[in-house]
Each structure stands twice: as C-alpha cells, then as structure tokens.
Amino acid sequence: MFRKICLFWFLFFLVGLNNVYGLPFYESSDAGDSLDTAVSLVNGTTEIHGTAEFAGADLYVFSWSGGALEIKAYSDDPQLFLFDENGVGVWANDDEVSSLNARIYDPNLDSGIYFLGISSFDWDPYSISGLIFPNQPYDQQFGPQNQDPLAYWDGSAFTQDANYVITFSAPVNAPVPEPSSVLLVGLSLFLFGFLGFKSRNYLTINN
Template identity: 35%
Template structure:
C-alpha cells in the first residue's frame, strides 16, 4: 500500500469522525482581517474597528488596511500575552512605509509603543526601513483579553488630556507602560496632521492574537465553566383578588312605637326608724328624809284650817 493511499484513508477517516463524534470540531484556520470588510477604522476607543468578522477561536495572523492623515485603531483579542507580536516588517509593505505602532489596554491606557524596529530585533526585514515592531516580553501584558492596536504614520502620536503625549516622542526602542503616562487615550497630535499624506496600504503581521469573540472573558481571570444554576423554586400562584360584594341595601326599619309610660306610684320610702338612744341610767337619788310625826300632824292641821277658812269665806259671799 503506497503512502498516498494511506494518507487518503487517514484523511477520510478523520473527516468521517468529525461527522459522527458529537462536539468535535476541526481546528479553526488562521485568517487575515481586512479593514475594507467593515469600512474605515476610527482612531479613538469609541470609533475603533472591532476585529470580529470571524468566530472568536480563529487565530488572527494580520490586519490589512489603508493609512493616511489619521491613525487606525483596532480592537483585537490577545490570547498569548507572553508571546505577542505586532510588526509592519512585512514583505508586502512598501519599503518607504514609515509607521508607528501602539498597544493600549481595554480602557485605553498605553502599554507598548514603537516607531522604528530595533536593529537587533530578529523580525527586522530591512535594516534601513522605518517600520515598526511591538514584541511583548514576560509580564509586559497583564492579561489575556481585549486590547487596542493602533497604527499611524510617523509624526502622529497618541495624546491624553490637553494634547499631552502618552509615550515619549522618540524613534528607537520599545516603550512600555512604565514610560507611558497614566491616562487613557483621548486623541492624536503631531506634525503629520498639518500636511497631506498619501494614502498607503499596510499589513500588520500578528502572533498570539485572534478574532474578538462575541463575549469576551473577564481580563486577568481564566474562562471558567459557570456552574449549573440551581432550579429556582416555582413561585406560588398569586391568588386572584377576591371580589368584594356590593353592599346590600339595608331596609329602613319601621318605626317602633314607643311604649306608653307606665305610671308607677312611688311608695313612700319609709324613713329609717330612729333607734332610741338608751335612757340614761338615773343616778341614785339621795335618801329622802322622813319627817317627824309631829311635823306631819302640824302640816295636816294647817291644810284643814285653810280649807275651813275658804268655805266660810265662800258661804258669806252667797
């Protein structure tokens, strides 16, 4: 069995397996993003072009666009922050293309910048070119997630606040977050804005990036499988409000004749009997002296004589 026949069988086997193994998907193929697919890239966070024309697991090998007097800003997803590379040292770029590259975090704070590729960088295509290269080292990018990649012509630099440069205005070397001002991107400023530049095509070669997923994971945290939500208790049905019956009309009661007053003869209330106070105990009288018999006889003779005198007086008057 020759080698080509074996390879054909292997390919057929893998293709067949992808049709019958649930959940199996072929690896995503890398792709180049074209600015013209979505229009014209803006230069600020709110107008940056989101690189999302393919699924989020598609490796992003480059960005192709057109550069003039304005900078182009792209939202990309960096999934390999320890080995990220962005460079205009591409064979398809014109030799006289003079570019600058800038990398910002998801909030617009400057992280890395380069005007001219360092002569010692292994990606430098032509020692005399004015192309740019950003090569992230260990710890220079704080997370895997959303970043903004900007490209501009020489002389057009990102600014903050009142047209203050975010990165030092120098040609050589790779500037890091330690060199950048601690303020987000608000505009672009430089001599390039005062002169008309020709429209030039460019290609940014990328490594360690991919297309922006529909929902980006939270930076600094690995994407975790969310736990299955516990079933919420079904809410008890709300009882229908009871209908308050209309108040029934209470018939007016017929007047009840007042009863004729009953004449009651008031019985005199007997006065309480007065409890007689106890009669005072008579004090013992003093002993009566008995007169002598002679005195009694004399008194008796006096009474009789007085009566006889009255009789005589009466008889003489008659």
C-alpha cells in the same frame, strides 16, 4: 469497544496536531481613531490590511488569551501603539532597529481586551496629560509615560495615505480551528455513527 477507543484517541491526536487557523482582516471603510469607533477584529485574525490616512490613525480592538505576542506593521513609515481595555498605553514602537517598519513584542502579554493603533510617522496618541508614549529614540519600544487613556491624536504628518499590513504572531480573538480539524471531527463523528450502527446490528442478529 476497544477499536472505538483506539479510533477516538487516534483522531483526538490528529486534531491536536493541528494549529489554529489564521485569517486576514481587511479594513473596509476607514477605521476610527477613538476607543468608541475602533473596529473589532474577527476571530482568529492574524493579519490586518488597511490604509493609514494622511494625519490619521486606525484603531482596532481584539481579545488576547495571554502569552507571547509579536505585532509587526509594514508600510512607508508606520508606528504601532497598544492600549489596554481602558485605552491606557501598554507599548509603542515607531521603527525596528533595521527598518522604518514598526514592531511590538511582549514575551508574556496578559490576557484581556486590547486596542491597537497604527499611524504614519509622526501622528501620535495623546491623553489629557499629554503625549502617551515617548517619541525617541525611534527604534525603541516604549511603555507609557502617563496613565491616562487615549483622548486624541496629534503631531506632524509627513507621508500621504499609505497602505499597510499588520501581522500577529498568533491569532487574536477566539481562535478558530483549521478546516482540516473540522474535517477530522466530521470524519470521527461519521465513523462513530457507522461503528455504532454495526454493533447494534450485531446485537440484533445475535438476539
């Protein structure tokens, strides 16, 4: 019995050492630009690969369990926009201080459902009250300037279709365990079964 308890805690410790396993997500057909047509990310997404169309935006929806989150976009001149579950603005950024790539960082983003929009400069989200986020200075991260939900996109388009990569500092949606964790769980179940079999045989032989 003591051996089984030691083995359990050893395996539990090993599984606990493993971080969650991240996954790339590929935009298959053009993601929508409205709350109704946003594309749901799969569990454990840590990267999105897609294309920002000329005068177009892509919108993705995901759940977040709460805590620090950094989202970065790499492309010709991408912009990132984060909205809450009702489509109300949360954060936006056009350029990092050192590049035309975009970065949103929140040290303690509330748990919940979020929409993430990406477009090339300078195609921006609007609510019925107007432009949701300020435009300039470009290298600043902005909160919203009105509290109405996303209604449409408009602005000026300067670049053609551009491929992008978006990265998340932690997996979004429900995290999935690493394959090594799955193997360890499988191994532990096997060993428990084996030890159980042995102890039953021991009891049978001694009765």
